[in-house]
Amino acid sequence: MAWVTAAAPTPGQLETCVTCGLCLPHCPTFRVTGDEVASPRGRIAAMAAVADGSFPVDATFAGIMELCLQCRACEAVCPSLVPFGRMMEGARAELAVQRPGLGGRLRRLVVGRVLPNRFLLAFATIGVAVLQRLRLAGRLPGALRRVAGVRRLRLTRPPAPTLPSPAAAVRADQVALFTGCVMDQWFPGVHDATRGVLRAAGLRVVTPHGQTCCGALAAHEGATADGERLARRNLAAFSGSDLIAVDAAGCSAHLKEYGGWAEGGSSLAERVRDITELVAELIGEGRLPALPATPTRVAMQDPCHLRHVQGIVDAPRIIVRAAGYQPVEIDPDGLCCGAAGLYLIAQPVMADELGRRKAAQIGGSGARIVASANPGCEMQLRSHLGNGYRVAHPVELYWEALQRSALH
Ligand code: SF4
Numbered sequence: 001m002a003w004v005t006a007a008a009p010t011p012g013q014l015e016t017c018v019t020c021g022l023c024l025p026h027c028p029t030f031r032v033t034g035d036e037v038a039s040p041r042g043r044i045a046a047m048a049a050v051a052d053g054s055f056p057v058d059a060t061f062a063g064i065m066e067l068c069l070q071c072r073a074c075e076a077v078c079p080s081l082v083p084f085g086r087m088m089e090g091a092r093a094e095l096a097v098q099r100p101g102l103g104g105r106l107r108r109l110v111v112g113r114v115l116p117n118r119f120l121l122a123f124a125t126i127g128v129a130v131l132q133r134l135r136l137a138g139r140l141p142g143a144l145r146r147v148a149g150v151r152r153l154r155l156t157r158p159p160a161p162t163l164p165s166p167a168a169a170v171r172a173d174q175v176a177l178f179t180g181c182v183m184d185q186w187f188p189g190v191h192d193a194t195r196g197v198l199r200a201a202g203l204r205v206v207t208p209h210g211q212t213c214c215g216a217l218a219a220h221e222g223a224t225a226d227g228e229r230l231a232r233r234n235l236a237a238f239s240g241s242d243l244i245a246v247d248a249a250g251c252s253a254h255l256k257e258y259g260g261w262a263e264g265g266s267s268l269a270e271r272v273r274d275i276t277e278l279v280a281e282l283i284g285e286g287r288l289p290a291l292p293a294t295p296t297r298v299a300m301q302d303p304c305h306l307r308h309v310q311g312i313v314d315a316p317r318i319i320v321r322a323a324g325y326q327p328v329e330i331d332p333d334g335l336c337c338g339a340a341g342l343y344l345i346a347q348p349v350m351a352d353e354l355g356r357r358k359a360a361q362i363g364g365s366g367a368r369i370v371a372s373a374n375p376g377c378e379m380q381l382r383s384h385l386g387n388g389y390r391v392a393h394p395v396e397l398y399w400e401a402l403q404r405s406a407l408h
């Protein structure tokens with residue numbers, strides 16, 4: 001049995017790979033293992049073998065696919081424009097159907113049903129918050145220990161939507177905030193900073209009712225139907241918004257690819273801006289000030305879905321510099337930190353190795369503050385860096401600096 005779903009990699013996609021191997025040095029799992037089957041080219045060869053019926057969708061194939069971080073560093077450097085991300089999502093959709101497994105079922109339940117459900121997420125959040133207050137979060141076994149990288153959680157309700165219906169009148173100075181799944185409850189400081197900075201630039205920030213998780217994690221786990229359902233909901237919720245600001249890089253990347261997830265999805269995609277590109281633009285236009293420079297260094301960590309998928313590299317550096325800090329480069333290749341959605345739970349050995357490598361790069365930079373524009377990366381970095389380091393979104397750093405400057 002070859003492919004059985006409509007999401008499977010197509011012959012046309014598979015044929016775009018000319019096996020040049022230029023992507024190999026950019027692939028984190030190939031860098032760690034040196035193994036062809038842990039490389040983009042090896043993974044594409046395995047998909048092609050399944051497509052022509054010469055290789056089964058068995059445990060070996062699942063292992064080859066599941067070690068991939070879906071970081072898309074390979075796609076960013078591929079001269080043949082291989083749509084690797086979409087192909088891997090298709091391969092994961094096949095595994096979800098042909099080799100569902102208990103671990104995969106649980107992960108798809110979490111990303112497809114629990115994270116998009118505000119009540120279930122609030123319940124889980126209270127559990128983690130209690131563990132944090134009992135100082136037990138870091139002592140949890142195995143994969144659950146990853147919660148140690150979550151910020152100290154608030155025991156308060158997230159703010160309610162401020163725009164009651166998608167049909168509400170759109171104003172020219174209006175920005176709709178995409179609140180996502182965990183950002184409201186686990187990273188409220190990022191939303192606070194986003195609202196504060198956009199308001200400081202004279203924009204009106206609204207939070208459309210009815211929005212939900214972007215569906216990126218569902219897509220990565222092969223939960224195609226859930227990914228499509230979430231995309232349709234967001235499409236309706238943001239139908240009245242001309243400009244959509246997103247302060248989690250994984251979400252902005254996925255929303256920009258809604259054309260492949262819902263009918264009419266590209267109409268939403270073209271209205272989405274990652275908050276880093278929006279704020280950098282506002283700084284460039286003089287609508288937000290560049291604050292006085294200080295000698296404090298900030299290590300720049302590029303989330304894969306910001307750098308490789310959206311091609312956004314300069315914007316976070318512009319923001320950090322405008323906040324008065326000195327941006328410090330830690331990794332010219334922008335290798336994945338190992339977070340990659342639920343990867344750090346599904347593939348803890350590789351995730352830990354990549355997390356250790358990234359923490360060592362940060363440690364070598366001499367910076368004690370790290371700028372990262374994605375919540376998953378922040379959790380991974382915090383759990384590997386430990387005390388003595390601060391990890392924050394670039395817009396949080398800018399908002400704090402702006403508030404300090406207003407006091408003087
Ligand atoms: S994915 Fe692209 S870069 Fe990698 S081997 Fe194929 S054609 Fe070359």
Ligand code: SF4
Binds near residue numbers: 027070072
């Ligand atoms: S997505 Fe990332 S981990 Fe997967 S093959 Fe490409 S570079 Fe390697």
